[in-house]
Amino acid sequence: MNIIKSIQNRYRLFQIKHFSITTYGLKIKKFHNIHNGRRCFIIGNGPSLKASDLDILAQHEEITFAFNRIYHIFEQTSWRPTYYMSQDDKMLANCWQEALKVQAKEKFIPIQMKWYFNIPINGVNFYNQRTKDEIHPSFSEDISAYVCNSATVVYTAIQFAVYMGIKEIYLIGVDHHFHTSRTADGKIVVDPTVKDYFSVEYNKDKEQLPIPSTELSTFTFIAARQYADSHNIKILNATRGGKLEVYPRVDFDELF
Numbered sequence: 199m200n201i202i203k204s205i206q207n208r209y210r211l212f213q214i215k216h217f218s219i220t221t222y223g224l225k226i227k228k229f230h231n232i233h234n235g236r237r238c239f240i241i242g243n244g245p246s247l248k249a250s251d252l253d254i255l256a257q258h259e260e261i262t263f264a265f266n267r268i269y270h271i272f273e274q275t276s277w278r279p280t281y282y283m284s285q286d287d288k289m290l291a292n293c294w295q296e297a298l299k300v301q302a303k304e305k306f307i308p309i310q311m312k313w314y315f316n317i318p319i320n321g322v323n324f325y326n327q328r329t330k331d332e333i334h335p336s337f338s339e340d341i342s343a344y345v346c347n348s349a350t351v352v353y354t355a356i357q358f359a360v361y362m363g364i365k366e367i368y369l370i371g372v373d374h375h376f377h378t379s380r381t382a383d384g385k386i387v388v389d390p391t392v393k394d395y396f397s398v399e400y401n402k403d404k405e406q407l408p409i410p411s412t413e414l415s416t417f418t419f420i421a422a423r424q425y426a427d428s429h430n431i432k433i434l435n436a437t438r439g440g441k442l443e444v445y446p447r448v449d450f451d452e453l454f
Contacts, residue, residue, distance in 0.1 A: 210313055213309075214326055217325075217326040217342070217344060218340065218342040218343040222309060222323075222326070223326070223342040223343065224342070225323050225324075226323060226325055226341055226342040227342040229304075229341075229358070229361060230342070230361060230362070230363070231361075231362065232362050232363065233261055233359075234363030235364075236261060236364050236366075237260070237261070237365065237366035237367070237368065238260070238261040238280075238359050238362075238364045238367055239255055239261070239262045239263070239368045239369075239370055239436075240263045240352055240355045240356065240359070240368070240372070241262055241263065241265075241268065241371050242265075242369065242372035242373065243265065243266060243371060243396055243400060244371045244372060244373030244374075244375075244395065244396065244440060245373060245392075245394070245395060245396055246370075246371055246373050246396075246437055246439050246440055247271065247370065247371030248438070249274035249275040249277075251370060251438075251450060252271065252275045252277035253275050253276065254454060256275070256276060256277035256278075258454060261281075261364070262277075262279045262280045262281070263280070263281045263282075263355040263358070263359065264279035264281070264282055264302070265283055265284060265352075265355070266286065266289055266290075266297075266351070267289070267296070267397075267400050267401075268282070269296055269297075269300050270395075270397040270399050270400055271397065278300075278301045279300070279302045279303075280304070281302060281304050281305070281306065281355075281358065282297070282300050282304075282305045282306070283306040283355065283358075284297055284351070285307070285308050285311070285347065286351070286407070286408070287310075287311060287315045287317065288406060288407050288408060290307070290315075290317055290319075291315065291317055292403050292406065294317050294318065294319055297319070298319065298322075304323055305321075305322040306322065306323045306324075306325055307319050307322045307323075307324060307325075308324070308326070308345075308347075309324040309326055309327070310326075310327050325341060325344075325345050326343065326344045326345065327344070327354075328344040328346050328347055330346070330348050331346075331348075333382075333414075333417055334417070334421070335348040335349075335417065335421045336421070337357060337360075337421060337422065337425040338357050338361075339360075339361070340361070341357055341361045345358070348414075348421075349415045349417070349418050350415045350418055352369070352372060352415075352418075352419075353419075353421075353422055356422045356426075356433065360425075360426075360429070360431060364431075365430070365431055366431075366432045366434070367426070367431065367433045367434070368434050368435075368448070368450075368453065369433070369435050369436060369437055369442070369445065370437050370438075371437060372435065372437050372442055373437060373441065373442070374412055374415065374416075374419075374437075374441045374442035375389070375412065375441040376392060376394050376410050376412065377389060377393065377394050378409055379409060379410050379412050380409045380413075381413050382411060382413040382414055382417075412441070416444065419442065419444040419445070420444055423444055423445060434446055434448045435447045435448070436448050436449070436450040436453065437450075438450065
């Protein structure tokens with residue numbers, strides 16, 4: 199049994215190193231420049247997220263990325279994401295059944311969730327999630343080989359959007375502010391005036407989930423802006439309020 203497991207682990211390591219030529223990587227390659235020159239909306243799960251804004255995105259058939267437990271807003275809107283992804287093993291372990299039911303054109307999950315965390319996800323596009331560097335995150339130009347992990351799944355979506363050829367990326371619902379967060383050096387900060395998400399149902403299992411760090415996320419957002427600025431790509435913040443000031447702000451209502 200140990201020999202079989204050893205062979206399996208070696209084969210998985212080989213696939214990780216040559217992911218772009220595996221069946222998983224070849225499926226990801228099909229998304230290259232699929233939306234060349236288009237714009238998209240990356241939807242965070244912050245308390246500023248409004249179902250009425252999602253209705254507008256649906257009405258205009260905008261390309262959208264959404265994450266994790268976005269399904270808690272589905273009862274309020276007919277909108278469904280173009281692309282859905284989740285990469286947090288602790289969160290996904292507690293909601294993988296719901297994730298499988300999300301209606302989206304395509305879903306993306308790290309292969310590591312299936313191989314190493316034993317989360318029984320099937321029927322999705324698997325990508326290779328590279329170990330994160332939270333202070334100096336790099337940016338993958340070929341997500342069929344790997345996607346750079348970071349402190350927020352929004353960064354993953356930005357890498358996907360760029361690979362798909364998108365030139366304008368708008369963020370909404372990315373409040374970048376939490377009731378409980380940790381600093382880069384691990385200090386816990388509590389702001390009792392702040393809600394974490396658009397729904398109180400979103401993180402009822404928060405005691406089992408990692409505490410987010412807006413400081414580490416900021417490093418990630420800066421890395422994304424540096425890449426975008428040097429490659430003629432716009433990242434704009436259309437969130438209603440919030441604390442994210444890395445990107446120029448735009449009024450969501452004026453985009454239509």
